[in-house]
Amino acid sequence: MRKQIAAANWKMNLTLQQGETLIDELLSTPHELTENQLAIFAVPFPYLISIKNKLAGKKNVFVAAQNCNNKKSGAYTGEVSAEMLKSIGIQYVVLGHSERREYFSESNAMLAEKVNICFENGMVPVFCCGEPLAIREVDTQNSYVETQLKESLFHLTAEQLTGFIIAYEPIWAIGTGKTATSGQAQEMHAHIRSVLAAQYGNTVADSISILYGGSVKASNAKEIFGKPDVDGGLVGGASLIAAEFAAIINGLK
Ligand code: PEP
Numbered sequence: 001m002r003k004q005i006a007a008a009n010w011k012m013n014l015t016l017q018q019g020e021t022l023i024d025e026l027l028s029t030p031h032e033l034t035e036n037q038l039a040i041f042a043v044p045f046p047y048l049i050s051i052k053n054k055l056a057g058k059k060n061v062f063v064a065a066q067n068c069n070n071k072k073s074g075a076y077t078g079e080v081s082a083e084m085l086k087s088i089g090i091q092y093v094v095l096g097h098s099e100r101r102e103y104f105s106e107s108n109a110m111l112a113e114k115v116n117i118c119f120e121n122g123m124v125p126v127f128c129c130g131e132p133l134a135i136r137e138v139d140t141q142n143s144y145v146e147t148q149l150k151e152s153l154f155h156l157t158a159e160q161l162t163g164f165i166i167a168y169e170p171i172w173a174i175g176t177g178k179t180a181t182s183g184q185a186q187e188m189h190a191h192i193r194s195v196l197a198a199q200y201g202n203t204v205a206d207s208i209s210i211l212y213g214g215s216v217k218a219s220n221a222k223e224i225f226g227k228p229d230v231d232g233g234l235v236g237g238a239s240l241i242a243a244e245f246a247a248i249i250n251g252l253k
Contacts, residue, residue, distance in 0.1 A: 008239030173214025
């Protein structure tokens with residue numbers, strides 16, 4: 001049975017103290033993770049160790065990096081390598097968020113390298129994909145997302161993709177308050193799974209957790225996550241409010 005996941009993306013928000021307070025508040029807000037559910041906190045690089053230590057011993061709870069560099073090491077001032085993340089015990093890395101694609105020119109080819117280097121270091125990527133508004137308006141989102149998957153993931157083996165995590169995040173719904181309907185989410189998630197099944201077979205496709213991202217909040221999480229191909233969410237704004245994120249965790253199947 002594939003994992004159901006609530007992933008928080010703090011982006012470039014909060015001081016360390018604010019982040020620690022948020023975790024304290026969340027831990028004291030009723031929420032429950034069953035055996036098959038995970039909570040992942042993608043926090044800024046400088047907080048990874050502190051937040052990881054704070055969450056130590058909490059079952060099914062992990063921290064994630066929000067990015068890593070595609071190169072192994074070297075003269076890349078200001079960058080963080082996969083090996084560095086591994087050395088501090090990080091298990092998950094968010095890759096290809098639309099903000100990184102847009103503001104830092106991350107291409108599908110570069111993301112394929114990032115995915116590889118994460119695997120080389122034993123970490124699982126949370127691979128983001130999703131179309132801009134202009135693509136949705138002309139109804140070509142399926143082929144757009146398919147190309148993102150093919151160019152960044154389809155060199156991987158079935159073994160690597162088994163239990164993988166993909167986040168479908170329509171760009172027009174990120175941070176805009178405009179959520180895709182649960183029907184639109186399900187439609188794209190089913191498409192993504194069928195593209196994966198065509199390449200790797202049903203067993204692999206059915207093992208992959210496909211999260212929805214785009215203005216998920218306490219009030220809409222349960223309905224969106226209730227769709228058969230939606231396996232949880234990648235959450236920006238609402239993950240910065242303890243009560244909201246606790247309710248989102250409780251909305252997991
Ligand atoms: C995100 O950052 O991945 C995201 C989906 O943001 P928001 O929930 O704020 O739309």
